[in-house]
Amino acid sequence: MQILITAERIQQRLDELAVEIKQHYQGQPLTIVGVLTGCLMFLADLVRRLDMPIRLALVQASSYRGAVTRPGELRVRTDLLPDLRGRHVLLLDDILDTGRTLVPLVEQLRAMEPASLRVGVLLHKEGRQELPLKPDYCGFHIPDLFVIGYGLDYNDEYRQLPYVAVLPMPSSSTDLA
Ligand code: 5GP
Ligand code: MG
Secondary structure, rough: OOEEEEEEHHHHHHHHHHHHHHHHHOOOOEEEEEOOOOOOOHHHHHHHHOOOOOOEEEEEEEEEEEOOOOOOEEEHHHHHHOOOOOOEEEEEEEOOOOOOOOHHHHHHHOOOOOEEEEEEEEEEEEEOOOOOOOOOOEEEEEEEEEEEEOOOOEEEEEOOOEEEOOOOOOHHHHHHO
């Protein structure tokens, strides 16, 4: 397994992102909404650097290919969310790939009328995006490779690795979102 981003580089980059976030919000209370499950390491390491008023919330988004839903349709569990109306919200996910997860999610959160809504991702995969979205905070740009570790899984394994590594291409990576 080839390490693409070391644990040290991730932690250094989180220091920088935390400075950017603190500068932007200037002590205003922030609600961080993490997208399960991939966000967990990123979220946990980032929020411990944010000495400002923070609320944490989680949302689950999964693509279903079952008989009932259309192929690739995104199902969002917003019942895990508190009322976001009037709050400053930062949506965090592990990786922006095609945008099919984050773009509809951003639309759903916007409908909840937050005071502001920003997006942060640990990774942005180059050359894969189908739906337009420019993250406000981005840890690293990576080439079009299937990566694991630091929250990212292959069949729900490897999420706990402290670094991001390249997994030799599985046969159908599109089924893993
Ligand atoms: P998108 O909706 O932008 O195409 O993809 C977002 C989701 O696809 C991510 O939250 C993640 O679950 C999955 N994904 C995309 N690329 C990768 C990758 O390289 N590795 C892993 N483990 N998951 C990925
Ligand atoms: Mg995910």
